[in-house]
Amino acid sequence: MKRRDLLKGMAAISASPILTSYALEGNLVLGKHDALIVVDVQNDFLPGGSLAVSDGDAVIPVINHCMQLSAAKRLPIYATRDWHPADHCSFVENGGTWPKHCIADSPGAQFAENITFPDDVIIVSKGADSDKEAYSGFQGTDLSDQIHAKGIRRVIVGGLATDYCVLNTVYDALANDLDVVLLTHAIRAVDLHPGDGDRAIKSMMERGAEVHDGLILAD
Numbered sequence: 001m002k003r004r005d006l007l008k009g010m011a012a013i014s015a016s017p018i019l020t021s022y023a024l025e026g027n028l029v030l031g032k033h034d035a036l037i038v039v040d041v042q043n044d045f046l047p048g049g050s051l052a053v054s055d056g057d058a059v060i061p062v063i064n065h066c067m068q069l070s071a072a073k074r075l076p077i078y079a080t081r082d083w084h085p086a087d088h089c090s091f092v093e094n095g096g097t098w099p100k101h102c103i104a105d106s107p108g109a110q111f112a113e114n115i116t117f118p119d120d121v122i123i124v125s126k127g128a129d130s131d132k133e134a135y136s137g138f139q140g141t142d143l144s145d146q147i148h149a150k151g152i153r154r155v156i157v158g159g160l161a162t163d164y165c166v167l168n169t170v171y172d173a174l175a176n177d178l179d180v181v182l183l184t185h186a187i188r189a190v191d192l193h194p195g196d197g198d199r200a201i202k203s204m205m206e207r208g209a210e211v212h213d214g215l216i217l218a219d
């Protein structure tokens with residue numbers, strides 16, 4: 001797909017002021033030490049889900065496009081997912097913040113129907129302990145070991161939601177000595193408090209994440 005065609009197709013996606021002022025222009029060229037991390041694109045986080053992120057499904061075509069290019073270069077693609085027991089501590093009835101969501105094996109925990117993962121996608125389940133919250137794909141998983149074992153130096157990150165699981169996954173990637181590119185058109189925020197998403201992006205950038213509009217082109 002040509003960059004201008006992709007841009008045309010994405011004209012409906014509105015960028016917040018912080019994105020338009022900081023997002024890098026130009027092509028992001030994928031290299032052999034890159035991997036893609038797709039965060040929690042699960043039914044419960046999409047419109048109609050129990051913890052729906054507004055406009056959350058808008059990330060899917062951008063991520064699908066990035067995955068095609070990553071797969072063409074045979075780069076690893078990791079897909080994280082919330083995979084909670086029914087009595088998880090993050091649920092309101094157990095003293096947490098959120099309505100019940102992404103209960104393991106339930107329809108709400110399934111990945112979006114129209115996200116097209118390659119056959120060799122590596123699924124990383126998190127939040128499976130009743131008494132531990134896990135916003136980050138690195139928390140309580142072997143994601144760091146897997147990534148370092150493959151010699152990956154940079155991760156390209158998109159998914160849901162900007163102000164929770166994307167934020168904490170990016171923090172942990174940086175803490176694990178990885179370079180991070182955040183795909184700004186491939187993320188959406190919960191915005192429990194207005195502006196949370198923009199603040200999250202700013203915070204990730206302050207810690208060293210690079211931002212890109214997500215319109216990656218093959219070189």
Ligand SMILES: [Zn+2]
Binds near residue numbers: 082090101
């Ligand atoms: Zn959760």
